[in-house]
Amino acid sequence: xxxxxxxxxxxxxxxxxxxxxxxxxxxxxxxxxxxxxxxxxxxxxxxxxxxxxxxxxxxxxxxxxxxxxxxxxxxxxxxxxxxxxxxxxxxxxxxxxxxxxxxxxxxxxxxxxxxxxxxxxxxxxxxxxxxxxxxxxxxxxxxxxxxxxxxxxxxxxxxxxxxxxxxxxxxxx
Amino acid sequence: xxxxxxxxxxxxxxxxxxxxxxxxxxxxxxxxxxxxxxxxxxxxxxxxxxxxxxxxxxxxxxxxxxxxxxxxxxxxxxxxxxxxxxxxxxxxxxxxxxxxxxxxxxxxxxxxxxxxxxxxxxxxxxxxxxxxxxxxxxxxxxxxxxxxxxxxxxxxxxxxxxxxxxxxxxxxxxxxxxxxxxxxxxx
Numbered sequence: 442x443x444x445x446x447x448x449x450x451x452x453x454x455x456x457x458x459x460x461x462x463x464x465x466x467x468x469x470x471x472x473x474x475x476x477x478x479x480x481x482x483x484x485x486x487x488x489x490x491x492x493x494x495x496x497x498x499x500x501x502x503x504x505x506x507x508x509x510x511x512x513x514x515x516x517x518x519x520x521x522x523x524x525x526x527x528x529x530x531x532x533x534x535x536x537x538x539x540x541x542x543x544x545x546x547x548x549x550x551x552x553x554x555x556x557x558x559x560x561x562x563x564x565x566x567x568x569x570x571x572x573x574x575x576x577x578x579x580x581x582x583x584x585x586x587x588x589x590x591x592x593x594x595x596x597x598x599x600x601x602x603x604x605x606x607x608x609x610x611x612x613x614x
Numbered sequence: 615x616x617x618x619x620x621x622x623x624x625x626x627x628x629x630x631x632x633x634x635x636x637x638x639x640x641x642x643x644x645x646x647x648x649x650x651x652x653x654x655x656x657x658x659x660x661x662x663x664x665x666x667x668x669x670x671x672x673x674x675x676x677x678x679x680x681x682x683x684x685x686x687x688x689x690x691x692x693x694x695x696x697x698x699x700x701x702x703x704x705x706x707x708x709x710x711x712x713x714x715x716x717x718x719x720x721x722x723x724x725x726x727x728x729x730x731x732x733x734x735x736x737x738x739x740x741x742x743x744x745x746x747x748x749x750x751x752x753x754x755x756x757x758x759x760x761x762x763x764x765x766x767x768x769x770x771x772x773x774x775x776x777x778x779x780x781x782x783x784x785x786x787x788x789x790x791x792x793x794x795x796x797x798x799x800x801x
Contacts, residue, residue, distance in 0.1 A: 573717035587717035
């Protein structure tokens, strides 16, 4: 077998491409604080979403899993919904999530435009993002709500948890 | 460096040569659009697909206008491209038409009417910018908007559509953070 120069060049190109892909993948997936925070938001969005009819038990388990992503004393401030303000513990949060998700037949939560500002020494982070809640209510009505969120997170031994959410209109008159 | 692979294969080169010699348009078109499948051809197709995907996803996004908030400047159901490089090296100015991301899958087409730190108000349909009535030659219809004065926050732009004939409550406008800025319409 004759090894020609072009074979060597092809091999070099393939190796460089594979190395670049590997480095890219490593940069994208390595467990930095920013990636861990982004993963928490993906998890929250995926747990909140609902595509098919859900039984009470799986829904309760999902609500409990969602609540575990929050700190034990999470606060919420939603523009125009004063009754949602105040601190919530895991049980209260889990109940609220269960009731809120039960209002929908279909639900999709998209969290985008994430801008994390990490305060590593104090184990805190502030994340600005946009959220789109879309779906079909039990009465068949479709909704699509877009909001801007300001989220504060805390770093615990188990990872990052949501501590507070401020929800407001993305465009304000 | 020689570019030997202008044709996919020797067969393809012959095919193109014969097509050009005979001058039969059918053969020329077939040789051009449906060449024999070969590695070089597939690589070219892949490069074209990837380049087009990146270009239309991040640089020049195709959009269809839904709604009448920018009448008469932009009609409803109009087609346009959002040119992202417009604001890569400069910031929007008053009067610029910009495209802002409004949640996943939706963009807002609006005009910048005030910059960070400006005060903005509407009185009987007239825009009051920094305490003085602003000239807005692009507004055609009547308007009765009234809005108390407010100061635009840092890193925000105040946006409004050109169609101020619609009731203020039904019109999506206001201040928005610059992080949602996606670009400007290409035309």
